[in-house]
Amino acid sequence: MNAAAPPLGVADALSREAVEWWLRQTDVERLEELWAAADETRRRYVGDAVHLRGLVEVSNYCVRGCTYCGIRAANRGVERYRVSEDVVLDCAHKAVDFGYGTLVMQAGEDYGISREWMAAVLRRVRSETSISAITLSLGERPDEDLAAWREAGADRYLLRFETSDEELYRRIHPDLPGRVSDRMRILRRLQELGYEAGTGIMVGIPGQTYASIADDVELFRGMDMDMIGIGPYLPHPATPLGQEFERRRAEDDWPEDQAPNSELMTCKVLALTRLARPDSNLPATTALSLVDKAAGRAHGLQRGANVVMPNLTPLEERERYEIYPEKAAVHETAEAINESIMRLLSSLGRTVGAGAGGRGAV
Numbered sequence: 199m200n201a202a203a204p205p206l207g208v209a210d211a212l213s214r215e216a217v218e219w220w221l222r223q224t225d226v227e228r229l230e231e232l233w234a235a236a237d238e239t240r241r242r243y244v245g246d247a248v249h250l251r252g253l254v255e256v257s258n259y260c261v262r263g264c265t266y267c268g269i270r271a272a273n274r275g276v277e278r279y280r281v282s283e284d285v286v287l288d289c290a291h292k293a294v295d296f297g298y299g300t301l302v303m304q305a306g307e308d309y310g311i312s313r314e315w316m317a318a319v320l321r322r323v324r325s326e327t328s329i330s331a332i333t334l335s336l337g338e339r340p341d342e343d344l345a346a347w348r349e350a351g352a353d354r355y356l357l358r359f360e361t362s363d364e365e366l367y368r369r370i371h372p373d374l375p376g377r378v379s380d381r382m383r384i385l386r387r388l389q390e391l392g393y394e395a396g397t398g399i400m401v402g403i404p405g406q407t408y409a410s411i412a413d414d415v416e417l418f419r420g421m422d423m424d425m426i427g428i429g430p431y432l433p434h435p436a437t438p439l440g441q442e443f444e445r446r447r448a449e450d451d452w453p454e455d456q457a458p459n460s461e462l463m464t465c466k467v468l469a470l471t472r473l474a475r476p477d478s479n480l481p482a483t484t485a486l487s488l489v490d491k492a493a494g495r496a497h498g499l500q501r502g503a504n505v506v507m508p509n510l511t512p513l514e515e516r517e518r519y520e521i522y523p524e525k526a527a528v529h530e531t532a533e534a535i536n537e538s539i540m541r542l543l544s545s546l547g548r549t550v551g552a553g554a555g556g557r558g559a560v
């Protein structure tokens with residue numbers, strides 16, 4: 199491990215071999231080189247502004263059976279909700295009042311959110327507020343829905359490929375009957391429709407190796423994504439994968455070369471992604487801030503991230519959008535979250551990004 203470190207180049211000057219070497223690195227002093235390179239690259243390519251994207255969790259209904267996710271269809275313990283049009287509008291007004299450039303609407307893959315309903319909401323947010331950009335993250339919807347929502351005013355769409363390991367992906371993200379999940383195809387389609395597209399992965403999924411995460415970073419490098427979200431996998435006890443995780447932890451029985459789902463590992467992936475895709479928008483994710491409540495978000499922003507997604511969802515619904523368990527423990531109001539993010543940004547000497555905050559917006 200203490201042999202000469204492979205060089206930390208930017209974009210094509212960072213080899214896959216170097217990525218894997220740094221992913222395996224545990225020496226804290228050595229890792230300072232990686233943090234410094236990622237922070238400097240972030241500053242040079244996207245500047246000190248942090249873009250704030252206000253998040254509304256529109257619905258926790260979901261047709262899918264993702265084995266990692268707490269709102270999977272088979273989890274009968276979840277009280278389901280779908281917010282009203284007016285709740286979305288209230289959140290959009292709040293986003294504008296707080297100075298956020300973007301409203302993000304996220305949900306399970308919920309066909310109760312019809313093409314027409316979402317198109318109408320998009321048109322209202324566009325005409326009744328001065329929000330600069332609207333992002334959707336509503337799962338693997340048909341091309342016709344995506345086209346209609348683009349037309350109605352959506353600018354961006356987020357769809358993580360979760361892991362580039364095809365076999366692992368199939369295991370954790372079962373297809374719907376008669377419909378093979380092909381998130382890469384949907385991402386290409388989104389770009390053809392004129393969306394800014396975002397993707398990402400979870401870090402430390404049981405069965406995910408260091409080599410497979412190096413492949414993920416390699417894929418990011420070749421993908422031309424506007425946003426890349428990287429968060430630790432957080433086991434939810436009411437899911438098959440969460441139960442497998444707990445059994446493995448109890449028996450210390452991990453697959454060979456298992457990558458950890460730690461804050462440190464997530465930061466390494468984030469930093470290397472900043473080097474591989476220097477001008478992408480990279481969030482310091484909520485999952486990262488939960489895995490280390492004291493330092494996760496700050497570390498994210500100091501190790502490559504330039505985006506934060508403050509949660510605007512009303513508390514009652516937010517508690518039920520339990521994709522991972524610790525989310526339920528978050529009882530802070532949107533106002534309190536906003537204040538703590540503003541304090542953090544000023545303590546880090548960072549500014550709030552103005553406007554839509556599209557890619558490369560220095």
Ligand code: SAM
Nearest residue numbers: 266267305306307335336337358431432521522
């Ligand atoms: N249904 C949409 C989709 O699948 O893209 C959007 C909502 S989904 C809950 C958003 C993201 O949450 C997923 O892409 C996944 O990476 C993340 N997620 C879900 N369960 C998680 C868990 N247990 N730990 C960490 N991240 C999780």
